[in-house]
């Protein structure tokens with residue numbers, strides 16, 4: 001519906017201009033507020049992507065988000081579908097079984113997370129929904145014909161658990177990763193409805209467009225994946241209107257404790273959000289500088305960062321976590337070393353290309369984005385800290401792989417097959433990074449950059465699978481690269 005309004009308003013504005021040129025008087029010189037807002041909206045680059053509109057409000061007294069959401073979903077598959085799935089990731093954060101990244105279970109809480117759908121309709125018709133194959137999914141049965149677009153509307157309540165994980169509140173900072181119902185991906189294996197695993201980043205999603213309103217009490221700062229289109233304060237509440245043009249998820253970090261600094265890099269505004277308690281920390285400007293250097297370097301090596309904003313958020317979190325346009329960085333790194341802070345910022349920034357732009361199935365093939373990210377994080381340092389720095393990093397990875405034994409570490413494995421982060425880390429991060437290191441050592445710098453640009457050109461906004469990666473490597477290095485890949489991946 002909104003798309004149609006946008007077209008009409010655009011037409012109207014062109015008409016107005018045309019009429020003025022001809023000296024014709026206009027009937028509608030004072031558009032109503034709604035129209036003004038719509039006129040201000042820039043069109044999406046790809047209007048055919050699934051489109052999420054969410055109107056949400058966070059009440060910090062109860063840590064509950066009340067939301068209404070519309071998804072304009074188009075069945076772009078080659079078959080008619082009888083059902084689709086939405087992930088409800090907050091349901092993973094029950095009191096009893098919250099996923100915890102690095103075992104900080106003592107922080108887990110009295111308050112569990114949950115998402116409760118209170119109404120759901122498709123094209124205006126109320127539909128029943130069934131629990132999906134996991135507790136973190138829901139199945140919608142309907143006749144979804146190929147190439148047809150459906151409007152899914154739902155109302156829901158989200159309770160935010162009290163923990164410092166991807167989804168949780170601690171010390172008045174709300175980490176809102178994976179907080180809203182998001183469509184599962186349908187691919188050649190059918191629907192991907194995996195549970196929220198405790199290992200890896202267990203997410204897989206398609207590019208979408210977003211308009212999200214988040215209302216918070218006045219004084220709260222909202223950092224989001226997209227850019228802020230408008231900001232309105234009415235009495236004691238502020239509504240942030242965000243838009244994201246072609247992103248595969250949308251995360252927030254919200255707090256009444258935040259301040260931020262910002263800096264401009266070409267068309268992108270880079271924000272660094274931090275709790276006021278660390279406002280005098282001597283590394284804040286360094287953190288901003290690392291973010292700017294990383295974007296600018298990866299733009300040169302891989303391809304353009306196409307978004308208007310990039311937000312680096314120092315928050316309560318065990319390490320670093322990437323979302324499109326926004327990354328969580330543990331504020332604990334400010335007590336660690338400047339090198340650790342730099343590495344994690346560069347790593348999460350590299351994920352804006354590997355996972356963000358060039359997507360992958362992070363459950364079954366998480367090594368694709370983590371391997372590329374780990375390698376290019378080290379590669380970044382060649383220019384900034386020198387070749388020895390890069391070589392030292394690779395030696396560390398080599399030692400880790402040696403500890404396990406080269407043949408004992410199988411890279412091309414699903415996150416489901418691992419039962420601890422140590423094993424997953426060496427398989428999905430260290431060993432594939434070493435594989436690219438070997439390719440770089442044999443074939444040199446120019447080809448490595450050509451490879452990075454190749455996958456950007458062919459897979460930005462899409463999904464890169466193992467076969468695609470092979471094809472890309474063959475395109476750059478020739479068919480003999482297959483043997484090397486088999487040695488390293490299996």
Ligand SMILES: [Zn+2]
Pocket residue numbers: 347351370373
């Ligand atoms: Zn990573």
